[in-house]
Amino acid sequence: DAKTTQPNSMESNEEEPVHLPCNHSTISGTDYIHWYRQLPSQGPEYVIHGLTSNVNNRMASLAIAEDRKSSTLILHRATLRDAAVYYCILRKETSGSRLTFGEGTQLTVNP
Amino acid sequence: NAGVMQNPRHLVRRRGQEARLRCSPMKGHSHVYWYRQLPEEGLKFMVYLQKENIIDESGMPKERFSAEFPKEGPSILRIQQVVRGDSAAYFCASSPRNSPLHFGNGTRLTVT
Numbered sequence: 001d002a003k004t005t006q007p008n009s010m011e012s013n014e015e016e017p018v019h020l021p022c023n024h025s026t027i028s029g030t031d032y033i034h035w036y037r038q039l040p041s042q043g044p045e046y047v048i049h050g051l052t053s054n055v056n057n058r059m060a061s062l063a064i065a066e067d068r069k070s071s072t073l074i075l076h077r078a079t080l081r082d083a084a085v086y087y088c089i090l091r092k093e094t095s096g097s098r099l100t101f102g103e104g105t106q107l108t109v110n111p
Numbered sequence: 112n113a114g115v116m117q118n119p120r121h122l123v124r125r126r127g128q129e130a131r132l133r134c135s136p137m138k139g140h141s142h143v144y145w146y147r148q149l150p151e152e153g154l155k156f157m158v159y160l161q162k163e164n165i166i167d168e169s170g171m172p173k174e175r176f177s178a179e180f181p182k183e184g185p186s187i188l189r190i191q192q193v194v195r196g197d198s199a200a201y202f203c204a205s206s207p208r209n210s211p212l213h214f215g216n217g218t219r220l221t222v223t
Binding site for chain 1: 115144146153154155156159167202204209211212213214215216217
């Protein structure tokens, strides 16, 4: 599995935007970039995914570099409920391929 | 549409007993994944199943652990002769083909 690199931790203030970076310099052409998050005492939750183009949904935006070697998850207005570990994962879009979780980024949101 | 249901939420077993963890996938999902999260550690893939078939068990310990996903009923992760090192949170996820995974809230196993 191709590897991703994320900062161990980040802090943000409530109602401010948050940009969570991820490096994936060995990404292959068939790898999709997935983001999940895990709130305390809960299972992981899907956030967003993309291949080449930037993506938006109700939870977040995903900005993908032109060379696809890095990406950024953007939370437009952080809330206290966004405090979680955020995982950037590369996944081959073959049927049923597994997710390989790294250490992720622990996001702290200050009131 | 109910999410992925795991039960029990908490399970306590003595060393040497068996633990059976159940996972009911979301309606229409034929792919099931099991993950383990040891205290203060990350999520580790264990096994991936489709109905009645094990597709990838590369993360399963070689002994004492087994998983099934029968044609009818929930997926079961079975741990025989549990040891203290098996204490962890076990998460199940389901998905339709080629789609993001939906996770349950886990079963927290404590071995005393």
